[in-house]
Amino acid sequence: MSNHIDFYFDIISPYAYIAHKKILKYKDIVFNYKPIYLGGLHKLAEIDSPAFNKYKLRNNINDCNLVSEKNNIEFKWNSNFPINSLNIMRGYISISKSKQHEYLNCFFDAYWKNNQDLSNVENISKLLRDLNIDTKEYFKSIKDQSIKDKLINLTTEAFQKEVFGTPTFIINNKIFWGQDRLEYAIEEFNN
Amino acid sequence: MSNHIDFYFDIISPYAYIAHKKILKYKDIVFNYKPIYLGGLHKLAEIDSPAFNKYKLRNNINDCNLVSEKNNIEFKWNSNFPINSLNIMRGYISISKSKQHEYLNCFFDAYWKNNQDLSNVENISKLLRDLNIDTKEYFKSIKDQSIKDKLINLTTEAFQKEVFGTPTFIINNKIFWGQDRLEYAIEEFNN
Numbered sequence: 388m389s390n391h392i393d394f395y396f397d398i399i400s401p402y403a404y405i406a407h408k409k410i411l412k413y414k415d416i417v418f419n420y421k422p423i424y425l426g427g428l429h430k431l432a433e434i435d436s437p438a439f440n441k442y443k444l445r446n447n448i449n450d451c452n453l454v455s456e457k458n459n460i461e462f463k464w465n466s467n468f469p470i471n472s473l474n475i476m477r478g479y480i481s482i483s484k485s486k487q488h489e490y491l492n493c494f495f496d497a498y499w500k501n502n503q504d505l506s507n508v509e510n511i512s513k514l515l516r517d518l519n520i521d522t523k524e525y526f527k528s529i530k531d532q533s534i535k536d537k538l539i540n541l542t543t544e545a546f547q548k549e550v551f552g553t554p555t556f557i558i559n560n561k562i563f564w565g566q567d568r569l570e571y572a573i574e575e576f577n578n
Numbered sequence: 579m580s581n582h583i584d585f586y587f588d589i590i591s592p593y594a595y596i597a598h599k600k601i602l603k604y605k606d607i608v609f610n611y612k613p614i615y616l617g618g619l620h621k622l623a624e625i626d627s628p629a630f631n632k633y634k635l636r637n638n639i640n641d642c643n644l645v646s647e648k649n650n651i652e653f654k655w656n657s658n659f660p661i662n663s664l665n666i667m668r669g670y671i672s673i674s675k676s677k678q679h680e681y682l683n684c685f686f687d688a689y690w691k692n693n694q695d696l697s698n699v700e701n702i703s704k705l706l707r708d709l710n711i712d713t714k715e716y717f718k719s720i721k722d723q724s725i726k727d728k729l730i731n732l733t734t735e736a737f738q739k740e741v742f743g744t745p746t747f748i749i750n751n752k753i754f755w756g757q758d759r760l761e762y763a764i765e766e767f768n769n
Contacts, residue, residue, distance in 0.1 A: 432633045435626065442623045442742040446755050453762060551633040564637050567758045571644060 391417035392572055393557040395550050397425035398479075398491070399472035401451045401464070404499040406554035406566040407491070408460045416576060420491070422479050423542045425472065425553055431543070432551035438469045454566065461500050470506040473538075474529050478511075480537050481528035482520055493518055582608035583763055584748040586741050588616035589670075589682070590663035592642045592655070595690040597745035597757040598682070599651045607767060611682070613670050614733045616663065616744055622734070623742035629660045645757065652691050661697040664729075665720050669702075671728050672719035673711055684709055 394410065396403040410418050429436050437443035448464045455462035475494055482490055493514055497503040503510050508526075515522045528534055545555075549562055556563040556572035563572040585601065587594040601609050620627055628634035639655045646653035666685055673681055684705055688694040694701050699717075706713045719725055736746075740753055747754040747763035754763040 432631070434631060434634065440623070440625060442740065443625065445740065446742070446753070449753070450755070450759075457762065549633065549636065551637070562637070562640070564641070568641075571648065 388578075389558050389576070391419045391558075392576055393421050394418045395421045395423050395545050395553055395555040395557070396491075397423055397428075397472050397553050398475050398494050398498060398505075399425055399469060400553040401447065401462075401468075401499055402566045403554040404495045405451065405454055405458070405460060405462070406556075406569055407495055409458060409566065409569055413573065416573065420487070421541065421545065422476055422538070423545045423550070423553065424476050424538050427539065427542045428546055428551060428553075431546045434551060436469070463500060463502050465498050465502055467502075467504040467506060470504075472505075475505060475511070477529040477534050477538050478525055480541070481525065481531070481534045486518065486520060489518055490520070579769075580749050580767070582610045582749075583767055584612050585609045586612045586614050586736050586744055586746040586748070587682075588614055588619075588663050588744050589666050589685050589689060589696075590616055590660060591744040592638065592653075592659075592690055593757045594745040595686045596642065596645055596649065596651055596653070597747075597760055598686055600649060600757065600760055604764065607764065611678070612732065612736065613667055613729070614736045614741070614744065615667050615729050618730065618733045619737055619742060619744075622737045625742060627660070654691060654693050656689050656693055658693075658695045658697060661695075663696075666696060666702070668720040668725050668729050669716055671732070672716065672722070672725045677709065677711060680709055681711070 394406065396407065398404075425436075437447055451462060451464060454460075479487060479490055479494075494505065497510070497514055498505050503514075505511060512522045515525055548557060550557070550564075552564055554564075554566055554569075556569060558572050558575045561572075561575055563569070563575075585597065587598065589595075616627075628638050642653060642655060645651075670678060670681055670685075685696065688701070688705055689696050694705075696702060703713045706716055739748060741748070741755075743755055745755075745757055745760075747760060749763050749766045752763075752766055754760070754766075
């Protein structure tokens with residue numbers, strides 16, 4: 388039996404943000420954060436993102452507002468959605484492991500709570516400075532082929548485990564897709 | 579404030595079946611059953627059904643099994659999924675209103691509990707006989723242009739209300755998509 392739950396996320400996913408906020412309430416369970424690039428994952432799985440269908444998008448906006456409200460999570464649909472999350476996710480894997488959780492909290496909040504435009508380099512730089520992350524090193528790292536390859540590999544590995552979207556939870560080789568399924572993943576963990 | 583909840587369904591939708599079974603437990607709330615043709619609705623909304631993506635399909639099968647188990651609902655993924663539900667949904671609107679609920683219970687169970695092949699006319703005929711529905715009249719009715727038009731109109735009307743999938747619940751002009759959202763729809767009803 389697993390002693391943790393794997394949590395696959397991309398910062399661009401509003402439901403991953405909601406899942407992350409819900410996860411923070413479970414102090415007794417170890418969640419293993421697994422970064423992936425959602426755009427690449429969707430391509431591998433031949434899935435069109437709901438962001439590109441206006442009816443699904445409208446539903447996602449209403450639904451995220453509703454689910455956040457029901458779960459007492461501060462949330463605001465980003466007016467610059469969607470953006471390409473590739474560099475932000477490369478950034479996550481390029482920084483020191485000890486900084487990753489703080490980086491994630493900060494970038495999730497910036498995008499899904501504070502409506503910041505994270506396609507803007509100045510906005511990213513400001514967040515990095517707040518996190519005491521060297522901006523020069525950061526912007527150099529995310530261009531490194533090794534970092535690019537690492538994100539590709541993490542995304543491919545997720546796909547090989549049958550992950551096709553975010554958030555996804557894996558526990559005892561069982562896959563749970565969607566923030567709605569976090570509670571079932573936790574039941575599996577506690578079984 | 580509405581005194582009922584509109585419930586949009588197509589018999590081909592496993593989550594509509596699950597929603598229907600959950601609805602049956604709420605004795606105090608009137609659900610207004612709104613038949614639509616899901617294939618047509620998806621076309622209007624330019625949505626590819628998850629049935630046609632192998633990763634989403636696999637997830638749907640696992641997820642329906644899981645959700646049914648958690649909700650104590652008998653369920654079996656149909657080995658003839660998907661079939662074209664057009665005639666079965668035309669049938670629903672062609673029969674007398676007093677028979678519709680029984681017809682729905684019977685066809686939902688046949689497809690999503692008892693693994694019957696409902697693309698087979700003999701299987702349909704047997705169910706109709708069990709329901710004391712005149713098979714000759716039924717098969718004539720579903721070819722009537724007026725019945726065909728009625729289902730098109732119901733589907734178009736649903737789409738105009740921003741319904742793009744099943745199950746969908748509407749209460750106080752608010753839209754809730756997915757069996758996971760039945761509880762929120764009921765909270766809106768009770769507000």
